[in-house]
Amino acid sequence: MKLTDVIRIDHFRGFESYYAIPFGMPDATIGQWIKGPGEDFFNAVKKEFGSCPFIAEDLGIITDEVVALRLKTGLPGMKILQFAFDDSYNNDYLPHNYEKNCVVYTGTHDNDTSRGWYENTSDFCRDYLRRYMNTDGNNPAWDLIRLAFSSCANTAVFPLQDVLSLPSYARMNTPGTENDNWTWRFKAGDLKDEYALTLKYFNRIFKRSMPVKKAD
Numbered sequence: 001m002k003l004t005d006v007i008r009i010d011h012f013r014g015f016e017s018y019y020a021i022p023f024g025m026p027d028a029t030i031g032q033w034i035k036g037p038g039e040d041f042f043n044a045v046k047k048e049f050g051s052c053p054f055i056a057e058d059l060g061i062i063t064d065e066v067v068a069l070r071l072k073t074g075l076p077g078m079k080i081l082q083f084a085f086d087d088s089y090n091n092d093y094l095p096h097n098y099e100k101n102c103v104v105y106t107g108t109h110d111n112d113t114s115r116g117w118y119e120n121t122s123d124f125c126r127d128y129l130r131r132y133m134n135t136d137g138n139n140p141a142w143d144l145i146r147l148a149f150s151s152c153a154n155t156a157v158f159p160l161q162d163v164l165s166l167p168s169y170a171r172m173n174t175p176g177t178e179n180d181n182w183t184w185r186f187k188a189g190d191l192k193d194e195y196a197l198t199l200k201y202f203n204r205i206f207k208r209s210m211p212v213k214k215a216d
Helices: 039-047 064-073 112-118 123-135 139-152 192-206
Strands: 006-011 017-020 031-037 052-057 077-080 103-107 155-157
Touching: 039 064, 052 064, 052 077, 064 077, 112 139, 139 155, 139 192
Parallel strands: 006 052, 077 103, 103 155
Antiparallel strands: 017 031
16 A cells, blocks of 8 residues: 555455365366455454555456445445446446446456457447447547546546557457467557546546645
């Protein structure tokens, strides 16, 4: 916490229960669910460090017990906009279904870039995205950035690849694969004033950051 402003706790569900596989097993077919430390762990951390700036990575199949633990701890969960536009109109990742205590991402390091995702997703998802945001879909990465800003989520996060509107070649990581991950790098010349000005504009219009008043 001396080095970072916020810490994302990966696989938060493991604090409620986790799947244990005996050492030496050739695969994960033999194992059992074991109760995790639960709220006691977070109480101990708060006692030691005080207020902790944690984000609970609560993606995937999440049980009612995991949801209850997150609510008890008061930690914000995660919302991924690339997961929002399936055939369910009650999708929890759609911004109109958000609670304020959450963090919205266009995508994470494990997702395709937003442009790459849009180009490779289904016709239904593309059509739903365009209708949901009343856009033509010509710049889906910035459409999703704007949607993240406009949501009620306490915090909005987006990868630099989306700011640069890059396609799939700039994807950071593909889970379950060993090659060509974490290789993308940006160059100083990739950053343009227009990106910063647009982000500043979104911050202002959606009241995510207010101008600092100058001293008299």
